[in-house]
Amino acid sequence: MKRFWKYLLWTLVILLLVIAVVLYIVPYYLKQREIQAAQEDLALLSIQSTPSPSLKNGIDALWLLEFSTKNDADRADLMKRFGSDLQSNNNQDILKQNQELQGRRLIVPEYDDKSLDCGTTAQECLAEVRADLPKSKAGVEKYAELLANVDRLADYDIFVSRDWPNDDYGIANKPLPKLQFVTYGRKPAALDWAEGREAEAWKRVCRNIKTGRSMLNNDPELIYAMIGNAVIRRNTDLAAQMLYEKPEWANRLPAECDGMFDVLTAEEQNICLAVQEEFRLSANSLRRWEFEQQRLWFLQKWYMNVNGFYELLTLMNGEIQYTDIMFSLLLRPNVDAEHTLAHISPYFAAYCKPEKMAILKNDTKAKWMPPEDMNQTFAKKWACMGNSVGCITYAITLPAYDSNVHRLQDTAMQQRAFQAALELYRLPAGKRRAALESVLAKHSSPSRRLRWNEEQKALDFEIYQQNASPLLLKLNLEN
Template sequence: MPKYAADMPPPDCNMPLHAWLRTWLTRLLKTLGLLALGIALLWAGLAIWALQRGPTPAQQQALAALRNPAATPASLAQASPQDGFVALWLLARDVPAEQQHAVAWQDVEHFASYRGDAWPAPSERFAELTPQEHAIWCRVWDEQPCLQRVRADLPHFQAQIQAHQALLQRIAALADYGYVSQPFVWRMDTPLPSYQHLFYPATQYAVQFWSGQPEQAMHGLCRHTDTVQRLLQGPHSTLIAQMVAAAQLRQSAALLADMLYHAPQVQAPSNCLQAFAAQPDHAQSLCDIARNEYQFSLGALRHPLPSWARDAFLEGSGLESGPQHSRIRRWQRILIALLPAWGHERTLRRLSAPRYAWVCTPEAQQALSQADFAQLHALGAAHAQAIAWQAACALAPRACLWNTGEPIFAAQPSYPQRLHDREATRRAIASLLWLRMQPAPAPAADASALQAWQALFAQRPAELHLPGSTPKITTLPDGTWALHVPLHDSARATALQLPFAPPAR
């Protein structure tokens, strides 16, 4: 006699086949219905319990740390005169001054209602001001220093500067603003301002330097540097904005050091002291970034992923290398891409907050200020949020998957390292400016002039020292001197070499 599965009764010989199948399907559907009802009741119970329980003390502390003191305007009427959002957003578009605010806010409102890929900004109807020969302009990581490039073909660069005065004047006008807000809706595809245009003035000031105006060139460069650092740092700043600010500071530092080297008789303008002044609270930048990345993550969870992000998640591209690059992590990303963009708002916030707030703790701030990146990583690992069957996951499953694993910056040490390198660069230039204001040191017996300057450099003010940074004046292979500044983020360079020559008296 044949054996049948437990849930399939043997057919009665007198029962027609279609009647037997109907009986079996009825039992199967009843079983599946009871199973679905049980799952629904379990989900409802977990959801009700999570709602009644509310955030844990750790989540409450994280939410408090991530409250951003910076107000974001919700409409054109709320925009502050100190807010440079409109000027930066339309930097590369030839929009008449009297239309700029209306056009920028038209973009903001249009993006909020747009669904799809390749968002067509209404402002794109205006002409583009970006130089067509943008590749010849000085960039941060060029092998040839900016001053050398410009000097080698000065007439051509002078023509380029003259042809793009409209753009350069718009960039200079950014100095009138105090900060830049982010009024766009937070989503995975939230657009970015024209950050790349902030690197063009370096070429302009190099041209001005070789055109017989070295002091004016230094003044303009330092004013631009101060503007960029002010606008791209602070409570409104995102990770990308802070990284742009770090790159721009490095570009300006190298260019200013070159200018001082080639014009030892010129006294650096006073505004350079302000642009490169030490920032004792530089570690706060990490918390500012975390607050805005937290808002970005909430936006990504509230809205469906754009197709390019969804495809990347499904394909597994973009996963970090290392032990976290596992089959489990791949399946987490696939589920994030497939699950609907739904979640209880308060639950989204409390589940996401611990992953970002840990960098705002005094311990993390201290580790960054001391350049103790091993301790910073250990702190991040200790704050890793495991989904571990939290009842709140019933109300926001994508949030649980999104925030699993090592928290922000714990798996990407290069970002905190770049922030520290930025402060080290800032204080290195401040030290060079301080050296130029000191009387020339007299070498001690049996000591060289280099050793005398090295001894004077060691006596620089305490505020110019930075834990974890060990700059020193060295001799290069060609016999010239340079201030050697080791970098923690060595992806592109292990050190910054700032040329140094004693000032002409």
């Protein structure tokens, strides 16, 4: 009987050692190996290129779109005094108590007010405006001060937070200004065109595009870049529709349009800086999450120590709680921020690899992110036993940025189509059709051809963005 208990004891010891090796030591070793292997990607993601101080930063104006302000100094003063209130999650409640800001607040559209929306395409937008000019005019006049602030954004070169980079923010709590206001500039431009103020319409369209391009310029905020891209695309579409109706404007575009229809460069299409910022925010969130888990772990240990005394008493009384003891031994924090960041770094670093610039220059449709099964090797799965929550969370929520790159590539292709249309409009109407093929070939990208759609009377091209509508660009070959 004694030998049996001795044998059983040694069996339990060996079993516990095996469990320790399988669940603790091997995962720890594999995690460290994965962290070391990711150092190159982590270094690439840690590079922060700060914008040049010579660039005029409009971040204060962006945050204060819904307020009456005098100049840059006034806006800087307001943000210095009330910026934290404006950027808080419950800013509406705080603002109601701030008499100075309330006195400066402008009339802005409520959530369900669509009076500054303007169709999906430029053709629909102009048709909507012309269908009820008095209504469109009333909407634009009602929000004239807000629209003036939106137009003023074109005076800036970048929109970068003053406190960037800031490690206080995580992926879920980064404050954002009311970016929907930035998209409202197309409606007043369409109204100007519909009412015959054609020069003013062109100036508005091109200033809108300038704002959009500035939101792409050295900006670490991915959402700013995507809003800027949408502004560029919508206003380029409106400009194309205006040329379709009045081709003579191709030869007398205002100075505001200089360079605004140039094709986005590979650098402008590159979202590396934004992805670096997304990774940094993820790192901040993970470290905070790990800290909270550690705090819970210490509380749990305290509970286990107190509860352990009770278990000892029950053990002495013959009530052996084997299940409770095993769970007490195995329970531990399952979020390892350092390993999670190493685990996901290849997905983020893919957008910053030097060789990726060639993809943008050649306008190639590429799958930027590594294969999803890259982290499904046996060794990496085993490493995740020591970081189950971190690995599982990002396996479910890992963002795919390919669609963002494809949006920018499609916008660059739209600009190629606009450049082709502009060149054709500068020819006599009788020569446009004969020059069509050569002009389209000249402005096509290395990977995509511009095509003439006879049925739609428009230029089109292959769309890279998944499930997106064609970006048709109307072209008048006859007048």
